[in-house]
Amino acid sequence: MEIIAAANYEEMSQMAATFLMHKVCNARKVTLGLATGGTPLGTYRRLVKYHQVEGISFQGVQTFNLDEYVGLGKMHPGSYHSYMETHLFRWIDIDPCQTHLPNGEAVDLKLECARYEELIRSRGGIDIQVLGIGSNGHIGFNEPGTPFDTRTHVVALADSTRRANARYFSGETDVPYQAITMGIGTILDSRQILLLASGIGKAAAIRHLIEGNKDRQFPASALLDHPDVTVIVDQSASN
Numbered sequence: 001m002e003i004i005a006a007a008n009y010e011e012m013s014q015m016a017a018t019f020l021m022h023k024v025c026n027a028r029k030v031t032l033g034l035a036t037g038g039t040p041l042g043t044y045r046r047l048v049k050y051h052q053v054e055g056i057s058f059q060g061v062q063t064f065n066l067d068e069y070v071g072l073g074k075m076h077p078g079s080y081h082s083y084m085e086t087h088l089f090r091w092i093d094i095d096p097c098q099t100h101l102p103n104g105e106a107v108d109l110k111l112e113c114a115r116y117e118e119l120i121r122s123r124g125g126i127d128i129q130v131l132g133i134g135s136n137g138h139i140g141f142n143e144p145g146t147p148f149d150t151r152t153h154v155v156a157l158a159d160s161t162r163r164a165n166a167r168y169f170s171g172e173t174d175v176p177y178q179a180i181t182m183g184i185g186t187i188l189d190s191r192q193i194l195l196l197a198s199g200i201g202k203a204a205a206i207r208h209l210i211e212g213n214k215d216r217q218f219p220a221s222a223l224l225d226h227p228d229v230t231v232i233v234d235q236s237a238s239n
């Protein structure tokens with residue numbers, strides 16, 4: 001695991017965008033695994049700039065997002081479909097047929113998880129998976145206690161996660177109770193992983209990760225088994 005220290009959020013975002021652009025520019029086709037939340041927003045802003053200012057094309061890129069809330073329509077402002085459209089997809093020339101998220105409105109959620117898992121596999125797997133980290137160590141929506149070999153599945157969200165994400169809704173009561181998330185096993189299948197952490201609220205989680213003890217109660221520690229993980233942390237997250 002390579003740990004890179006950035007001075008601040010802006011530098012972390014620039015480093016992450018450069019890392020991703022390197023892959024996009026050097027391969028005819030690339031599959032990115034994408035995350036939501038506050039952390040990757042600056043990275044996405046920079047990817048948009050690479051397209052709009054430098055003319056870099058995303059036509060050879062396909063994407064798979066980590067997760068989606070159960071019960072929210074794609075157009076719901078709190079959905080991750082909506083987040084991705086607002087912050088990235090609508091501003092770049094990516095083919096909409098090449099952007100994938102789980103369908104949180106599926107009638108049969110188990111079937112939807114199997115479909116998503118199979119789609120990732122049949123499309124050749126993920127080249128680089130971008131991850132944020134929850135203050136409790138969650139990756140995607142895999143909460144503490146999740147076995148490290150899980151595939152895409154439905155999860156009950158931890159109260160702390162619902163509280164942390166209430167800022168994207170009109171209040172905590174509006175935050176869904178369940179989500180579909182790639183499993184930890186699905187994430188570990190990615191050929192490369194780029195984990196980003198910013199802010200003092202992530203410092204304890206980053207310390208825990210760097211300590212290097214695998215622990216099911218700390219989902220991010222599953223990454224210790226992966227051969228190609230880069231972690232970019234800003235100064236406040238590395239304290």
Ligand SMILES: O=P(O)(O)OC[C@H]1O[C@](O)(CO)[C@@H](O)[C@@H]1O
Pocket residue numbers: 035036037038039040131132133134139140141161164165
């Ligand atoms: O980047 P944030 O907003 O701190 O969120 C961290 C993590 O929490 C989630 O938003 C889920 O709660 C993940 O998607 C994200 O990686």
